[in-house]
Amino acid sequence: MSRIHSLGCVALLATGGLLGVWSTSRAQAPATKEVAKQATQAQGFIKEFGTMWTFDAPPLEYWKATYDFAPDQAWLDRVRLASVRIPGCSSSFVSDNGLVMTNHHCARGCISAVSPADTNFQETGFIANSGAEERTCPGMWVDQLQSIEDVTTRVRGAVTATTPAEQVAQRDAIIETIQDECRAETGLTCQVVRFYQGGMYSLYRYKRFNDVRLVFAPEGKASFFGGDPDNFTYPRYDLDVTLVRVYEDGQPFKPTHYFPWSENGAAEGELVFVTGNPGSTGRLLTMAQMEYLRDVSYPARLKDFERRLDILRELSAQSEDARRQNENQVFGLENAHKAISGYLRGLVDPEIMGKKKSFEADFRRRIMADADLNQKYGTAWDNIARAQKELASFALESRYHTFGGSQLLNLAGGIVRWPAQAALSDADRLPQYRGEGLNRIRGFVLRDQPIDTEADKLSFASFLRAAQKELPANDLFLETVLAGRSPEVAAEALINACTLTDAAARKALLEGGAAAIASSNDPMIVLARKIEPMTRTQAARAAALRDVISANAELVGQAIFAAYGKALPPDATFTLRISDGVVKRYPMNGTFAPYKTTFYGLYARAAEFDNQPPWVLTQRWIDRQDRLDLATPINFVSTNDIIGGNSGSPVINRNAEVVGLIFDGNIEMLPNRFIFTDEVSRSVSVHSAGIIEALRKMYDADRIADELQGVAQPATR
């Protein structure tokens, strides 16, 4: 039940929200002595690129002009140091005694890990009534950004070669060197971050805290009330908060900077900031790239989701057991469908795309107007467009000429391909076999896992029917697989006779190498042998085109930086940003969605669905309802610019006080991945007042609420 990750991750299929644990291995850490000279960028503000500002280029003039707000460097430093990063999410120091606030869905790993054998804190919630009861989260860390340093010149200077491959190697090497030096010099966690697709490189230096302990988590039903249906939507009623504490040398860490608690939270219309680590956006994509997503990639993915959902629903209809077994996958696919549909909604909106088009035209004019820039970057857009067009020309084949329709065929494909790929040099392998890939695929083939052959038949037949519907009648792949049979008959025959359900059989083949594979009579192996060359040629062709796109996209990024400088915030990089916005209702379904929701609304929504899942209250929330002031806000919305990775970000006011905690976006926000708009798109946060009300009245956690509100400072905690 982790939330949705950045676009394109397999994890998109996990059940979850718009935001969420941003999973990437890129996140390490680093920064500069001279932080943030403010750029003169107010005049360059282009709304559709959003407001994910870096701390070394806050748009001070724009803030002054728009909100009459002019923070000094001390304010910016304080806010930066109070905003901290955790694995895949954002968070912040919220007390002088090391308390860190994030989302429940960002701390699920810890909450599960610290649960005793007989209790699941995910279900029951967890409240530490004293410091001694706080439980260490294994493997969790907190990163505090110390400084940012522009290292573009040094990185560029090290790249002297002329071939792309050598250039990449030189760049990777200098980045490694910079990070190593930084670590050695400062003892900090150092990371060189690539902005504007290579237009700028910055060294981010983080202080890392490794002793993190769980202090408070509500029940999963309270943090994720409304479950998957309400996911990505608003009005919402979720107490998606968890508190942990950072320790140093066995004692609570005393941060110099933290966010005090606002007395009342934010009023409608009030300026608020979100400081956090957005994971990934695609706002610098070219029109051609967006059009490919719009016309080819997303429609195909949606169709694929629908096909798979049909199968799962058919399976689920067979028994209550089957339903329960497939439930999570159904929810996951439905959510992925909701997400992609949302992205697509932006891309098919003529007004939104019109803005992008105007921008690109202006941008290209600026580049063409400068002979030097034109020489360097002028052809990048057309190169990308050409490659996208070619990719589109065999997109159907790429979708269907694969091993992917059947789990058994997929294993057969892995077996057939492995020895040949292993024999090649790393650079000559298919992308997924490079580096660690080779061993990963081997492990995947050998892993002993039960295979439901009946489900695999349904799945394969459905895949083949879809292929039949879309591919030309004389398609070679289909002819090879079907051999004159119907999809159902072919799937039945191939899977019934297949021996690869047995892990030992797979192991024997893989270890027997090319010879064993060549002589196998297993029908799936035979089939995989026949289609492997076709799939390989196609995959290689697609990979080459993607390399062209990627290299030229890098040029476009550099060109953007050359043309606009830091006036445009760079695409999200899972590094610290500060986004401005206002708390604001929005037009929805003919009326308005209110700027905040209340506990009244939580009880309303439960009652209005007859307390059926996922609109279920725990017994605690039923029993203690009378204690609550039901008019207390629980969630609210604002126009801040966020995306996956921002989960757990604090929402603060001008005084850098906590007014809320980001945990999702509304469904209207999904198109913001590519083009930012704020007419109806909203960030969704837990309200500071709702957190206190729940801590005090629902969880008897005055100790924690007092600490947040600075009411008292007990000697020991």
Add this chain to the structure above:
Amino acid sequence: MSRIHSLGCVALLATGGLLGVWSTSRAQAPATKEVAKQATQAQGFIKEFGTMWTFDAPPLEYWKATYDFAPDQAWLDRVRLASVRIPGCSSSFVSDNGLVMTNHHCARGCISAVSPADTNFQETGFIANSGAEERTCPGMWVDQLQSIEDVTTRVRGAVTATTPAEQVAQRDAIIETIQDECRAETGLTCQVVRFYQGGMYSLYRYKRFNDVRLVFAPEGKASFFGGDPDNFTYPRYDLDVTLVRVYEDGQPFKPTHYFPWSENGAAEGELVFVTGNPGSTGRLLTMAQMEYLRDVSYPARLKDFERRLDILRELSAQSEDARRQNENQVFGLENAHKAISGYLRGLVDPEIMGKKKSFEADFRRRIMADADLNQKYGTAWDNIARAQKELASFALESRYHTFGGSQLLNLAGGIVRWPAQAALSDADRLPQYRGEGLNRIRGFVLRDQPIDTEADKLSFASFLRAAQKELPANDLFLETVLAGRSPEVAAEALINACTLTDAAARKALLEGGAAAIASSNDPMIVLARKIEPMTRTQAARAAALRDVISANAELVGQAIFAAYGKALPPDATFTLRISDGVVKRYPMNGTFAPYKTTFYGLYARAAEFDNQPPWVLTQRWIDRQDRLDLATPINFVSTNDIIGGNSGSPVINRNAEVVGLIFDGNIEMLPNRFIFTDEVSRSVSVHSAGIIEALRKMYDADRIADELQGVAQPATR
């Protein structure tokens, strides 16, 4: 604040809901000895024509097949007799002592009329604590449908002439005769109703009750909570109910049939019926008519609303006083915009229009396949299409070549035109001057009313700017009005020098007749003289084309009846219908709208907008909140097919018990005017349980709640 009426009425601009007081002078009253032979129509059910069934053709086979529900004739008779009609709305008997339930917004006239000088029951609500306190509603009546008789043969038989005008006269005469005879014979209120645009004529006989007294009305803020923004939308929290009592001979009337109160209301998924009087639908319109609305008429109206809203907002921005003064008009226009946008949403939906197109193709094939039908009706569609096309060809001129841009020009136009129109025979006049029109327009010109010349200048200049933008550069009308000046300068000059703000001046001109008008130097009169011929020619041309459309639409209606019989429910006629549906949640904004709302939700929505208007609770509702069981449902939705005129309809279960009270549709229902769908469109009702809870706990009205629930029968009431 009356609700929205049928499409095309001026009253569309009144503030109000999707449903509402259906204003028409057509509603008189009538019926047949032999009621309702059930037609064998289950096989003919075509979903996009909806489910507004007449009581003489209930779709028994379809109900049996769909819901396993097979009511007998006694059930149908009981339901028919318990369902009664009031001016512009629907209602029902809900006790054996003559209590009638309708919407608050249907009884506003009565509630105002019975308010004493020092109190406004619209604001305070009204509760009669005894029969003696019940207050007579002046001019209100209740019609109970006694019988329905098919009189098609008699009407057709009387039409023997060959010219359309004579045919119309003959038809009107026979209808008048049938109604008169009926009245004389039965003492009932008799009305011949035209179904299928003339495909079928039925005599409806009503018993009319004229002594109607107010029993209970909540405060306007409770009945219309959420006001105009929430109007047409769901989730809703409106106690839009009012109870009146029918008296006969000074005593409460004892109806033989009434709807008892359901103990629990309806569960999700439950079959429910709505019995009421839908006012007007356009489901039998041809594709050409719908395309005209889609491409010409509605876009123009939306633009016009937007232009007028811009003016009103500009005026409102000048002072708080101006804002308050214009508020109702702004809300009204916004609501009209919402309604038309909703209708348009259906017409631009390719899937919805695709269904209509398929139906029309099938329908025309059936007609063409029968030589006789083809001879009679075959050319109707093309005739309509041709006329619509011609109308579209000068639609721009029709919009702008009018007196309508300025209030003063409009008065001048009336003055200039009146003597000439009065001199013509009735049939030769422009449509709006025919019959009563002549005197109405005279009255309008003479009425002494303040004219805000500054607002009129803004309005006229805006109208002229819009005309300039859309009409060709050399447009004669514009050249005449502007005479080389800018819109602003022209409006300023014309209005400053105009004397028609003075009612006496208008009277002098009108009474001075053609001579006085011809010699007037008032610049608006001069202008009106110049443009009158142009506007008249155009209006006459449009009127002639509309006659063609209307005559051919009648043929299409007859053809539908000939091809499908009663298997298709006829378009709404503000006569009694029974619609089946189920109580059901629906997909909304990425999640679900619940099937019901609760008092929790009412308090939530008030709190979530900080109790700002129109989300305001009265002091009673604030003070007495603790008395309520907040989980009690207040509103719910179902898939029944309703439209304006259905306001106040009872929602009943299989046992003919009241489970709710229709008061609106959701915004997704607006496209149903033309093509019925029930994926996301829903009827919105007050829940039976919410009415009882409010009566007992909020209004101390146990007397009334007991009567509804049949708990006790006090000797006197």
